[in-house]
Amino acid sequence: xxxxxxxxxxxxxxxxxxxxNLITELFYPLLEGxxxxxxxxxxxxxxxxxxxxxxxxxxxxxxxxxAGGDIGKLSVCGSCxxxxxxxxxxxxxxxxxxxxxxxxxxxxxxxxxxFAKILKQSEAKLISxxxxxxxxxxxxxxxxxxxxxxxxxxxxxxxxxxxIPQDCAIIVSGNIGTHGAVIYSxxxxxxxxxxxxxxxxxxxxxLEPLFKExxxxxxxxxxxxxxxxxxxxxxxxxSNIGIEIEEAHLPILPQVRGICELLGFExxxxxNEGMCVLCVAKEDATKALEILHSQGAKDAAYIGCTMTQNxxxxxxxxxxxxxRFLDYPSGELLPRIx
Numbered sequence: 001x002x003x004x005x006x007x008x009x010x011x012x013x014x015x016x017x018x019x020x021n022l023i024t025e026l027f028y029p030l031l032e033g034x035x036x037x038x039x040x041x042x043x044x045x046x047x048x049x050x051x052x053x054x055x056x057x058x059x060x061x062x063x064x065x066x067a068g069g070d071i072g073k074l075s076v077c078g079s080c081x082x083x084x085x086x087x088x089x090x091x092x093x094x095x096x097x098x099x100x101x102x103x104x105x106x107x108x109x110x111x112x113x114x115f116a117k118i119l120k121q122s123e124a125k126l127i128s129x130x131x132x133x134x135x136x137x138x139x140x141x142x143x144x145x146x147x148x149x150x151x152x153x154x155x156x157x158x159x160x161x162x163x164i165p166q167d168c169a170i171i172v173s174g175n176i177g178t179h180g181a182v183i184y185s186x187x188x189x190x191x192x193x194x195x196x197x198x199x200x201x202x203x204x205x206x207l208e209p210l211f212k213e214x215x216x217x218x219x220x221x222x223x224x225x226x227x228x229x230x231x232x233x234x235x236x237x238x239s240n241i242g243i244e245i246e247e248a249h250l251p252i253l254p255q256v257r258g259i260c261e262l263l264g265f266e267x268x269x270x271x272n273e274g275m276c277v278l279c280v281a282k283e284d285a286t287k288a289l290e291i292l293h294s295q296g297a298k299d300a301a302y303i304g305c306t307m308t309q310n311x312x313x314x315x316x317x318x319x320x321x322x323x324r325f326l327d328y329p330s331g332e333l334l335p336r337i338x
């Protein structure tokens with residue numbers, strides 16, 4: 001049970017165990033009877049005009065500009081990717097821009113230009129937007145909230161964290177921990193002398209060929225706050241399965257490994273903004289990887305499988321052959337990562 005506290009902690013927004021406790025033990029009970037979403041990356045709604053995925057997210061990343069992106073690009077990619085994790089293509093976005101008095105117009109222009117550029121790439125349209133200006137000190141420069149509405153173009157898809165079977169393959173579409181490592185190094189002024197950039201990108205373009213080929217996909221999740229450790233633990237708990245992954249198979253850039261070793265982080269706890277985790281039928285794993293590689297996801301890799309043993313647990317087989325539990329991230333981690 002979540003310890004009853006008088007106030008919110010930074011760790012409640014980390015995407016780890018504290019975040020899960022806050023949602024399941026405070027929000028869900030108080031909103032009982034009002035929530036139709038099932039705890040997925042996006043909620044699903046059926047109407048006479050079709051089936052749609054809807055996702056809302058707020059973006060408070062610091063710094064606003066980082067290697068490989070900025071808060072404008074991030075806010076579009078984040079919401080478009082969330083509906084893509086349900087197999088839907090983002091068609092419409094709404095956005096709210098919360099601005100601090102004194103924020104530089106030149107910086108706002110750069111952010112909106114970036115927002116527009118990636119929105120055009122997504123082929124989604126902005127159907128509603130709002131701006132608010134708050135007194136200096138009421139917020140930190142700019143916060144953006146976006147809502148994406150996605151259309152299901154491939155009706156056979158039925159993705160869910162709650163229906164993952166045993167003996168499936170776990171695949172990642174790219175290197176892990178890259179966004180988190182970039183944000184931390186930019187924030188703390190660590191001079192990497194490298195070209196390391198955030199992986200912030202739209203995911204639907206690399207996934208659509210998988211949807212068209214009717215690869216047997218059971219679940220998708222973009223590994224944002226809490227990294228792949230949060231994703232895998234969510235899946236294990238939601239579907240009452242065990243998951244085992246091979247540390248030696250995890251694709252991690254050398255620069256990210258260096259930052260983790262220097263600062264005591266684990267790459268599988270760090271956020272990504274252009275990489276997702278896929279649960280695929282084992283028989284289709286090789287084909288799925290071939291398709292991902294052909295779409296430019298050259299670092300996509302098979303990292304493990306689901307199993308009957310150790311239900312609700314994630315096991316990490318280390319490079320030394322030992323096994324240990326890979327738990328939900330806990331504590332503060334890196335606040336304002338997205």
